[in-house]
Amino acid sequence: MKKWKRSARLVEMTHYLLSRPHVLVPLTLFAERYGSAKSTISEDLAIIKEVFEEEGFGDLQTLAGAAGGVKYVPKIPKRDALTILREIRTQLESPDRVLPGGYLYMSDILGQPHIVGEIGKMFASAFSDKPLDVVMTVETKGIPLAYATAVQLHLPVVIVRRDNRVTEGSSVSINYVSGSSKRIQTMTLGRRALKEQSNVLIIDDFMRAGGTIQGMIDLLREFDATVQGVGVFVESGEVEEHLIEDYVSIAKLSGIDPKTKQFSLLPGNYFNESEET
């Protein structure tokens, strides 16, 4: 059997834990993997824990006992989240982003896996204590954010379609009114895509009045599911009253002026919560 030095073990364990967020790893697994005593593994983990927590990668939670082990819970410190938001704002300052109709062009922002990954960490931090079975979104722009969040929470993703694809089998459809277009639209989810009574985290890129998210909540009722949380990247600050009361937003967009091409992007309610790191 290969003899592992501490230095090599630390590199391998760091990779192992980072690749498996929210997975409880028994200490015996590490002990067998490296041919080391559990006490040695505990010392390694103490080193890793200190770096992870001091550098803001997240928590390394240790559970004692027979069913115990170690679990990496990714968390992003609020100061790092604000840095990402500032980076996004800087990119948004480039000219000609305000499109006819008062839309703000942001597809390139959500096309950067680095930024999407950091937003996923923010949602994962915000909802890390909820009992969750699945992350749900509706096509198209919410999809990368849903995956980035699900990766950090070790959950599967379910995508609601705006059409009814033959490759999904039998499905449930509902009608909803999108706040943006005021038109009646349809959304569809395959029967087999979601187990009954699942605990669901809804993620989307943009929320105006909340019609699309209300649609997803209505759809989830057909599956006897429980909505444990709603996370949106950008909420509109132009809306008097949201259909949804309880949600987490990363940024708040308002004051889009198609003439002057000005707008304001402020931190969302994600940053309101009490600061723990």
Next chain:
Amino acid sequence: MKKWKRSARLVEMTHYLLSRPHVLVPLTLFAERYGSAKSTISEDLAIIKEVFEEEGFGDLQTLAGAAGGVKYVPKIPKRDALTILREIRTQLESPDRVLPGGYLYMSDILGQPHIVGEIGKMFASAFSDKPLDVVMTVETKGIPLAYATAVQLHLPVVIVRRDNRVTEGSSVSINYVSGSSKRIQTMTLGRRALKEQSNVLIIDDFMRAGGTIQGMIDLLREFDATVQGVGVFVESGEVEEHLIEDYVSIAKLSGIDPKTKQFSLLPGNYFNESEET
């Protein structure tokens, strides 16, 4: 300044490199970050390199000289890729996956970020030597795969739409014939989504005759772009002649029988290449 021990440095550097694939990191950056001599940093990197390469995480490439540094190039060993493919096949063995019309239900497979991430590593391994500016896909099911690939290659993602959304600004549309439906369809890409003369990697979830991918190639011609590679998760083995000659497939699906619910999923041409690890 904080005094870093080697053990803590190794944990932090491992995290740093894993979070920044395909980014050249100057040794001076590490030297300053940890208050260490460059020779010490080089020793640390030798330890990390050995573990990364022995455990199959990828290469740690060192470039000497003033503009030099270290770059993490993720690669997945073929044996690990085959293990993932076997895991997918095991999941596909559950009953009732063959839908009316001879479609195979695979949305739940692509709903697992772990599997999607590993497929992304396979594509990143296959195309790691190509000069690339961007990863492109068409909505909807290719999106997670495109992001998983782009993350590993440190590239942005561009999503071709099947509609023409007002939030994209001026755009280019083309018509194409999808092999699956035989209908004329439209795909659209915003003018500002892709710089002229970009080097593009096309990623999609499924290829029958290749009509959709040919559509993307035609669309890219309007942007003076160069297609540097095409990667599909599953190709259909039922097609006599593909419209596309040069592509990488992870799996090959054939023999779907709607009556017996049988099918065959074999390794794709990704596994044909010469084995280097």
